[in-house]
Amino acid sequence: MSKRGYHHGNLRQALVDAALTLIEEKGPTGFTLSEAAKQAGVTPAAVYRHFEGREDLIAEAARQGYEVFADLMDYAYKKGQPSALASFESTGRAYLAFARKYPGHYVAMFESGISVNRTPELAMLSGRALGVLERAAIELSAHIPPDRRPPAQMVSAHIWAMCHGVVELFARGSPGTKSPFPPEDLLESGIGVYLRGLGLVPPDA
Amino acid sequence: MSKRGYHHGNLRQALVDAALTLIEEKGPTGFTLSEAAKQAGVTPAAVYRHFEGREDLIAEAARQGYEVFADLMDYAYKKGQPSALASFESTGRAYLAFARKYPGHYVAMFESGISVNRTPELAMLSGRALGVLERAAIELSAHIPPDRRPPAQMVSAHIWAMCHGVVELFARGSPGTKSPFPPEDLLESGIGVYLRGLGLVPPDA
DNA sequence: TGTACATCAGTGAACGCGCGTTCACTGATGTAC
């Protein structure tokens, strides 16, 4: 798979990788097809051998992200089983870990304006990933005293929001919004307090 | 303050308003100076009578946002006094209310890449707004049993993250991330569970 | 193994476009007398 010569060898993936780096650096709208091509050592026109255009390239980057994301969430969930609580905490951690490890993918997925309904595959993958979180929330709900049990969808929305908020505000080089705490600790403790509020963790644990 | 004639009358503010609308619609990087000028009924060159350039215009939009934001947070805090709990909940609600009512400002402030350290005034206003949240968290901490008391800064970070997450994921027309719950309810209940976890709200309230 | 040929992945030039910014200018407004 040499990179020299007239034919690239694996240009398609090289373009996706370049796009991911650029999206991570400059944001989704700052990303340009021409620059991605340049970074892959190729003329902008060459991109059209592999993608329909700019949007299509971003969508592929997002798709790969959803794929990894769904797998990670699945794995985290299973690792926590059979304990509903462990599964739930584990998926929350996996969310942050994904955002930290694949920031380009994360941005392509959640900030690029690419609709999840662009293709059936995208919709499926996204549904799978978030479905894991929701399933974990449902199982968790079964352990909550009914009188203080919010809808499971709400619980998963709360956790999703907290994860996303921590990522956006504290896990990225956001200007001027540094926190004295590592994002992992922030999320861990935030979810911990939340779960205690649901009556799922002993008050002094 | 007629809009007709050679002289605009209040072009500076008209440009800021146009910028806010465009930023809200197209995101911070999709926003163009030329379009803002056009929307204000004026040549792009006219912008330079009032601003140093594109960045400067965005920064002014953000500045006005921080001003309103800081005032709203202040007001919400005071409204809750002397109860620490009421103040805390009130500022959380004010955060979301601001994001909902001034989406253009919100984006200019938190997603435009404008650094809060761009000018001393920006830094001051931003510090003031977030300082309110932190002060509320500190007062709240005093009512938490010491053995389960996280640092006050952490509490305010948690709430900020949850607010921001709810705004980004559920309060905007994000594609495909609709929730069956109104964002206000989501935030209210999320903060409620969280506060219960801190031991600040009776378990069955 | 060697040659002819089809396929395919790239080139490079060109397009029209909208961008941010500059410049010399001019028309409208406000002020002094």
Place this chain on the structure above:
DNA sequence: TGTACATCAGTGAACGCGCGTTCACTGATGTAC
């Protein structure tokens, strides 16, 4: 009140730039015989 003039907020043309996209092309690769 009327006139002369300074100030100032706008114009409009021009700039260089990088963008996404198209097109006819060509060089490299793989296959058939």
